[in-house]
Amino acid sequence: MQENNRKKILLVSPRGFCAGVSRAIQIVELVLAKFENENVYVLHEVVHNKHVVEELNRHGAIFVDCLDEIPDGAITVFSAHGVSKEVEQKAVRKNLRVYDATCPIVDKVHRKVRRISDQDEEIIMIGHAKHQEVEGTVGQYTSRVGAMHVINDIDEIKKINIMHPDRLHFVTQTTLSVDEAKNCIGALKQAFPLISGPATNDICYATQNRQQAVKEVAKIADVVLVVGSKNSSNSNRLSEVARQTGCVSYLIDDYTDLTPEMTAGKNIIAITSGASAPEYLIEEIVKCLNKNADYDVENIGVSNEKQNFKLPSGL
């Protein structure tokens, strides 16, 4: 085989944990260490990755889907996706001792929504209505006079009933497809010329950087494997971005999801991972692929991410 025909695995940078995910995992670990003789409850998956959740569960974290499952007064961690005002208030009524792992970037959107809500103005949120982040963000809106609407895509713009187009704002989920959000915001501005919002969107740095890197590698790869769980929004978007660039792409949780069809006849396999996927999963996938073929492993792209978030007080 000639040198330039050698099979390659391209490890894409940046990939994997973002600052918000690292912080959320660290919060659960520190809370477990601090209260080693008490039950520690985590409301929802702290980040959307089954391996992270299983690992923390092995260390003692008890994951629950609603506050009713948590005894009054217990230690509770809110997930990186954030919670609604209603959940915050219920936690106070139950005297829960809360450690909030909401990503500070999500929290910034929460503050914006609360400010607009206090002015009784309307908001359109671009996002996936059933995603926990969107539920938490919409749950920050408490005005009884205004309204907050969620749209998933451009087609839904015509379905919303706006009362005051001159007092209208938009926000976005932090893990959307950058290109789709851009199109949707463009359509919103056409439909409601007086709408106000962020200069571009509220999509976080990690989502943007990972999508940009995937877009580039998808131009040269034969297949893009995205490591992440099925319920991880940013991981799903990475796989979509690769496909939209014209490359075959699969979202896999780990090496056990690999099938021969995914890589058959593919000389260049790019591997990236969503913001909540641990790096060891990538190492296992590379090992597994190299069992059946002889790939050169190369790094592609650079990561200049220096974002770092402070931990909550008391930890």
Ligand code: SF4
């Ligand atoms: S993906 Fe973005 S918004 Fe979500 S936790 Fe990471 S930095 Fe925060």
